[in-house]
Amino acid sequence: MALKIPAALWDRQYVAGLLRRYWGLLPNGEPAYTGARFERLEGGGDQPEVADRFTPADFIAVATLSLRVPVRAVLHVLEPTDRNPYNRLLSQIPVGLELAAAEERHIAADGPAWNLWRSLCNVKGIGPIGAGKLLARKRPHLLPVYDLVIKEVFERPSRDLSFWSDVRRALRADDRTLVAHLEDVRGLAGIGEDIGVLRVLDTAAWLHGKDERLGRHGPTTSRP
Template sequence: MTSDDLRLRLRGLMDPDRAVRDLRDYFGVGGAPGAVRYTGSRFESLGGGGDRPETADTVTAEDLIAVQTLSVRVPAPVALDLLEGELGVRMSGLLRAIPAGLDMADAGATHLAEGSPADAAWKLLCEQPRIGWVTAGKLLARKRPRLLPVYDQVVRCVLGGPESVWLGLCAALQADERALHHALAELRQRAGLPEHISVLRVCDVVLWMRHRKEHRRTGCAEV
């Protein structure tokens, strides 16, 4: 799948009216005060966010709880190593090299390609016992929500399993004078979501909500 294929597929999946309804449902916009239908609606905001300046380059206990809202768990030995051990030191070094305020639509290949600090951080996490690519990606998305996407089996399935989702999504967001980036930002505004919900997260939620029921019902083959 080329970046153009991915861009066209994304645009085809972004039905605006349905997307706005799904975003409001997921994030509880207009629902009863205090009601939480989807725990993932707290992923970005828990504890002030993973990219807040004072902890942007450190994995915290709040980050580890935040990924649990997306139905994954960092095993206790790995969690302790991230919080108190050498793994945490190595992760902090890599996070310092990953810009905290950069949108994927403004990123270059050096930020996302193989060998980049983000790629090295993802691979370091994937090397840990019982940490797969989904959990690794979600933890990095918590730390760099504007640059790195939440990405799981459901979203990979609906997108057709692009070979390099970071680079493909980056190219799709930058194409046509960032048309897709602006469309996602407009969906965020129409749904009444705060701006700390990143464009990438809007994209993830729209895709996940669109495909999750079919994925579970049919048991989509891995792609």
């Protein structure tokens, strides 16, 4: 299905303002939203030395998005046995590949990304949203963050198994107009080019959704 992008998210000034809020700082120097550290913590989950294995920093990064994985589940992933495929599957997902440039096979069912997501879903305490956020941490340019606010903003179906594919099609449509727009608002907001277009889309949509649902009350210290 087509990705339904709210008209407001095409307003460059509005979106740039959302991004500045999300990546802004409080008077004491702390981040206005802890999720602003998600991709930058410890240099990022896709750095060469850690790209093909999960680390404690990845679970702390997920916690910045207000999803705390139980310690037993963390240990299960960090201390895999021969029966646990997490790092093996992770190593099969290309590093640095952008979703707009990816082939459908990179995100298709029964591919490494899908199989890793499904395996992590089955770990008690991680679940579908946690699995998706872990994958977004490890492959930030290929796999987008997904949560209940994103689901609502983009009007996704109750059983949503095509989000990756639908985002890919949206990014590639009309000579990649959406990609150009996201790069433009990223520059306008001045948040840094290390923040990929998927996170620009995610954070703008998430903050827009929170404002729509709860009204704007100013930045908080976390991503609820």
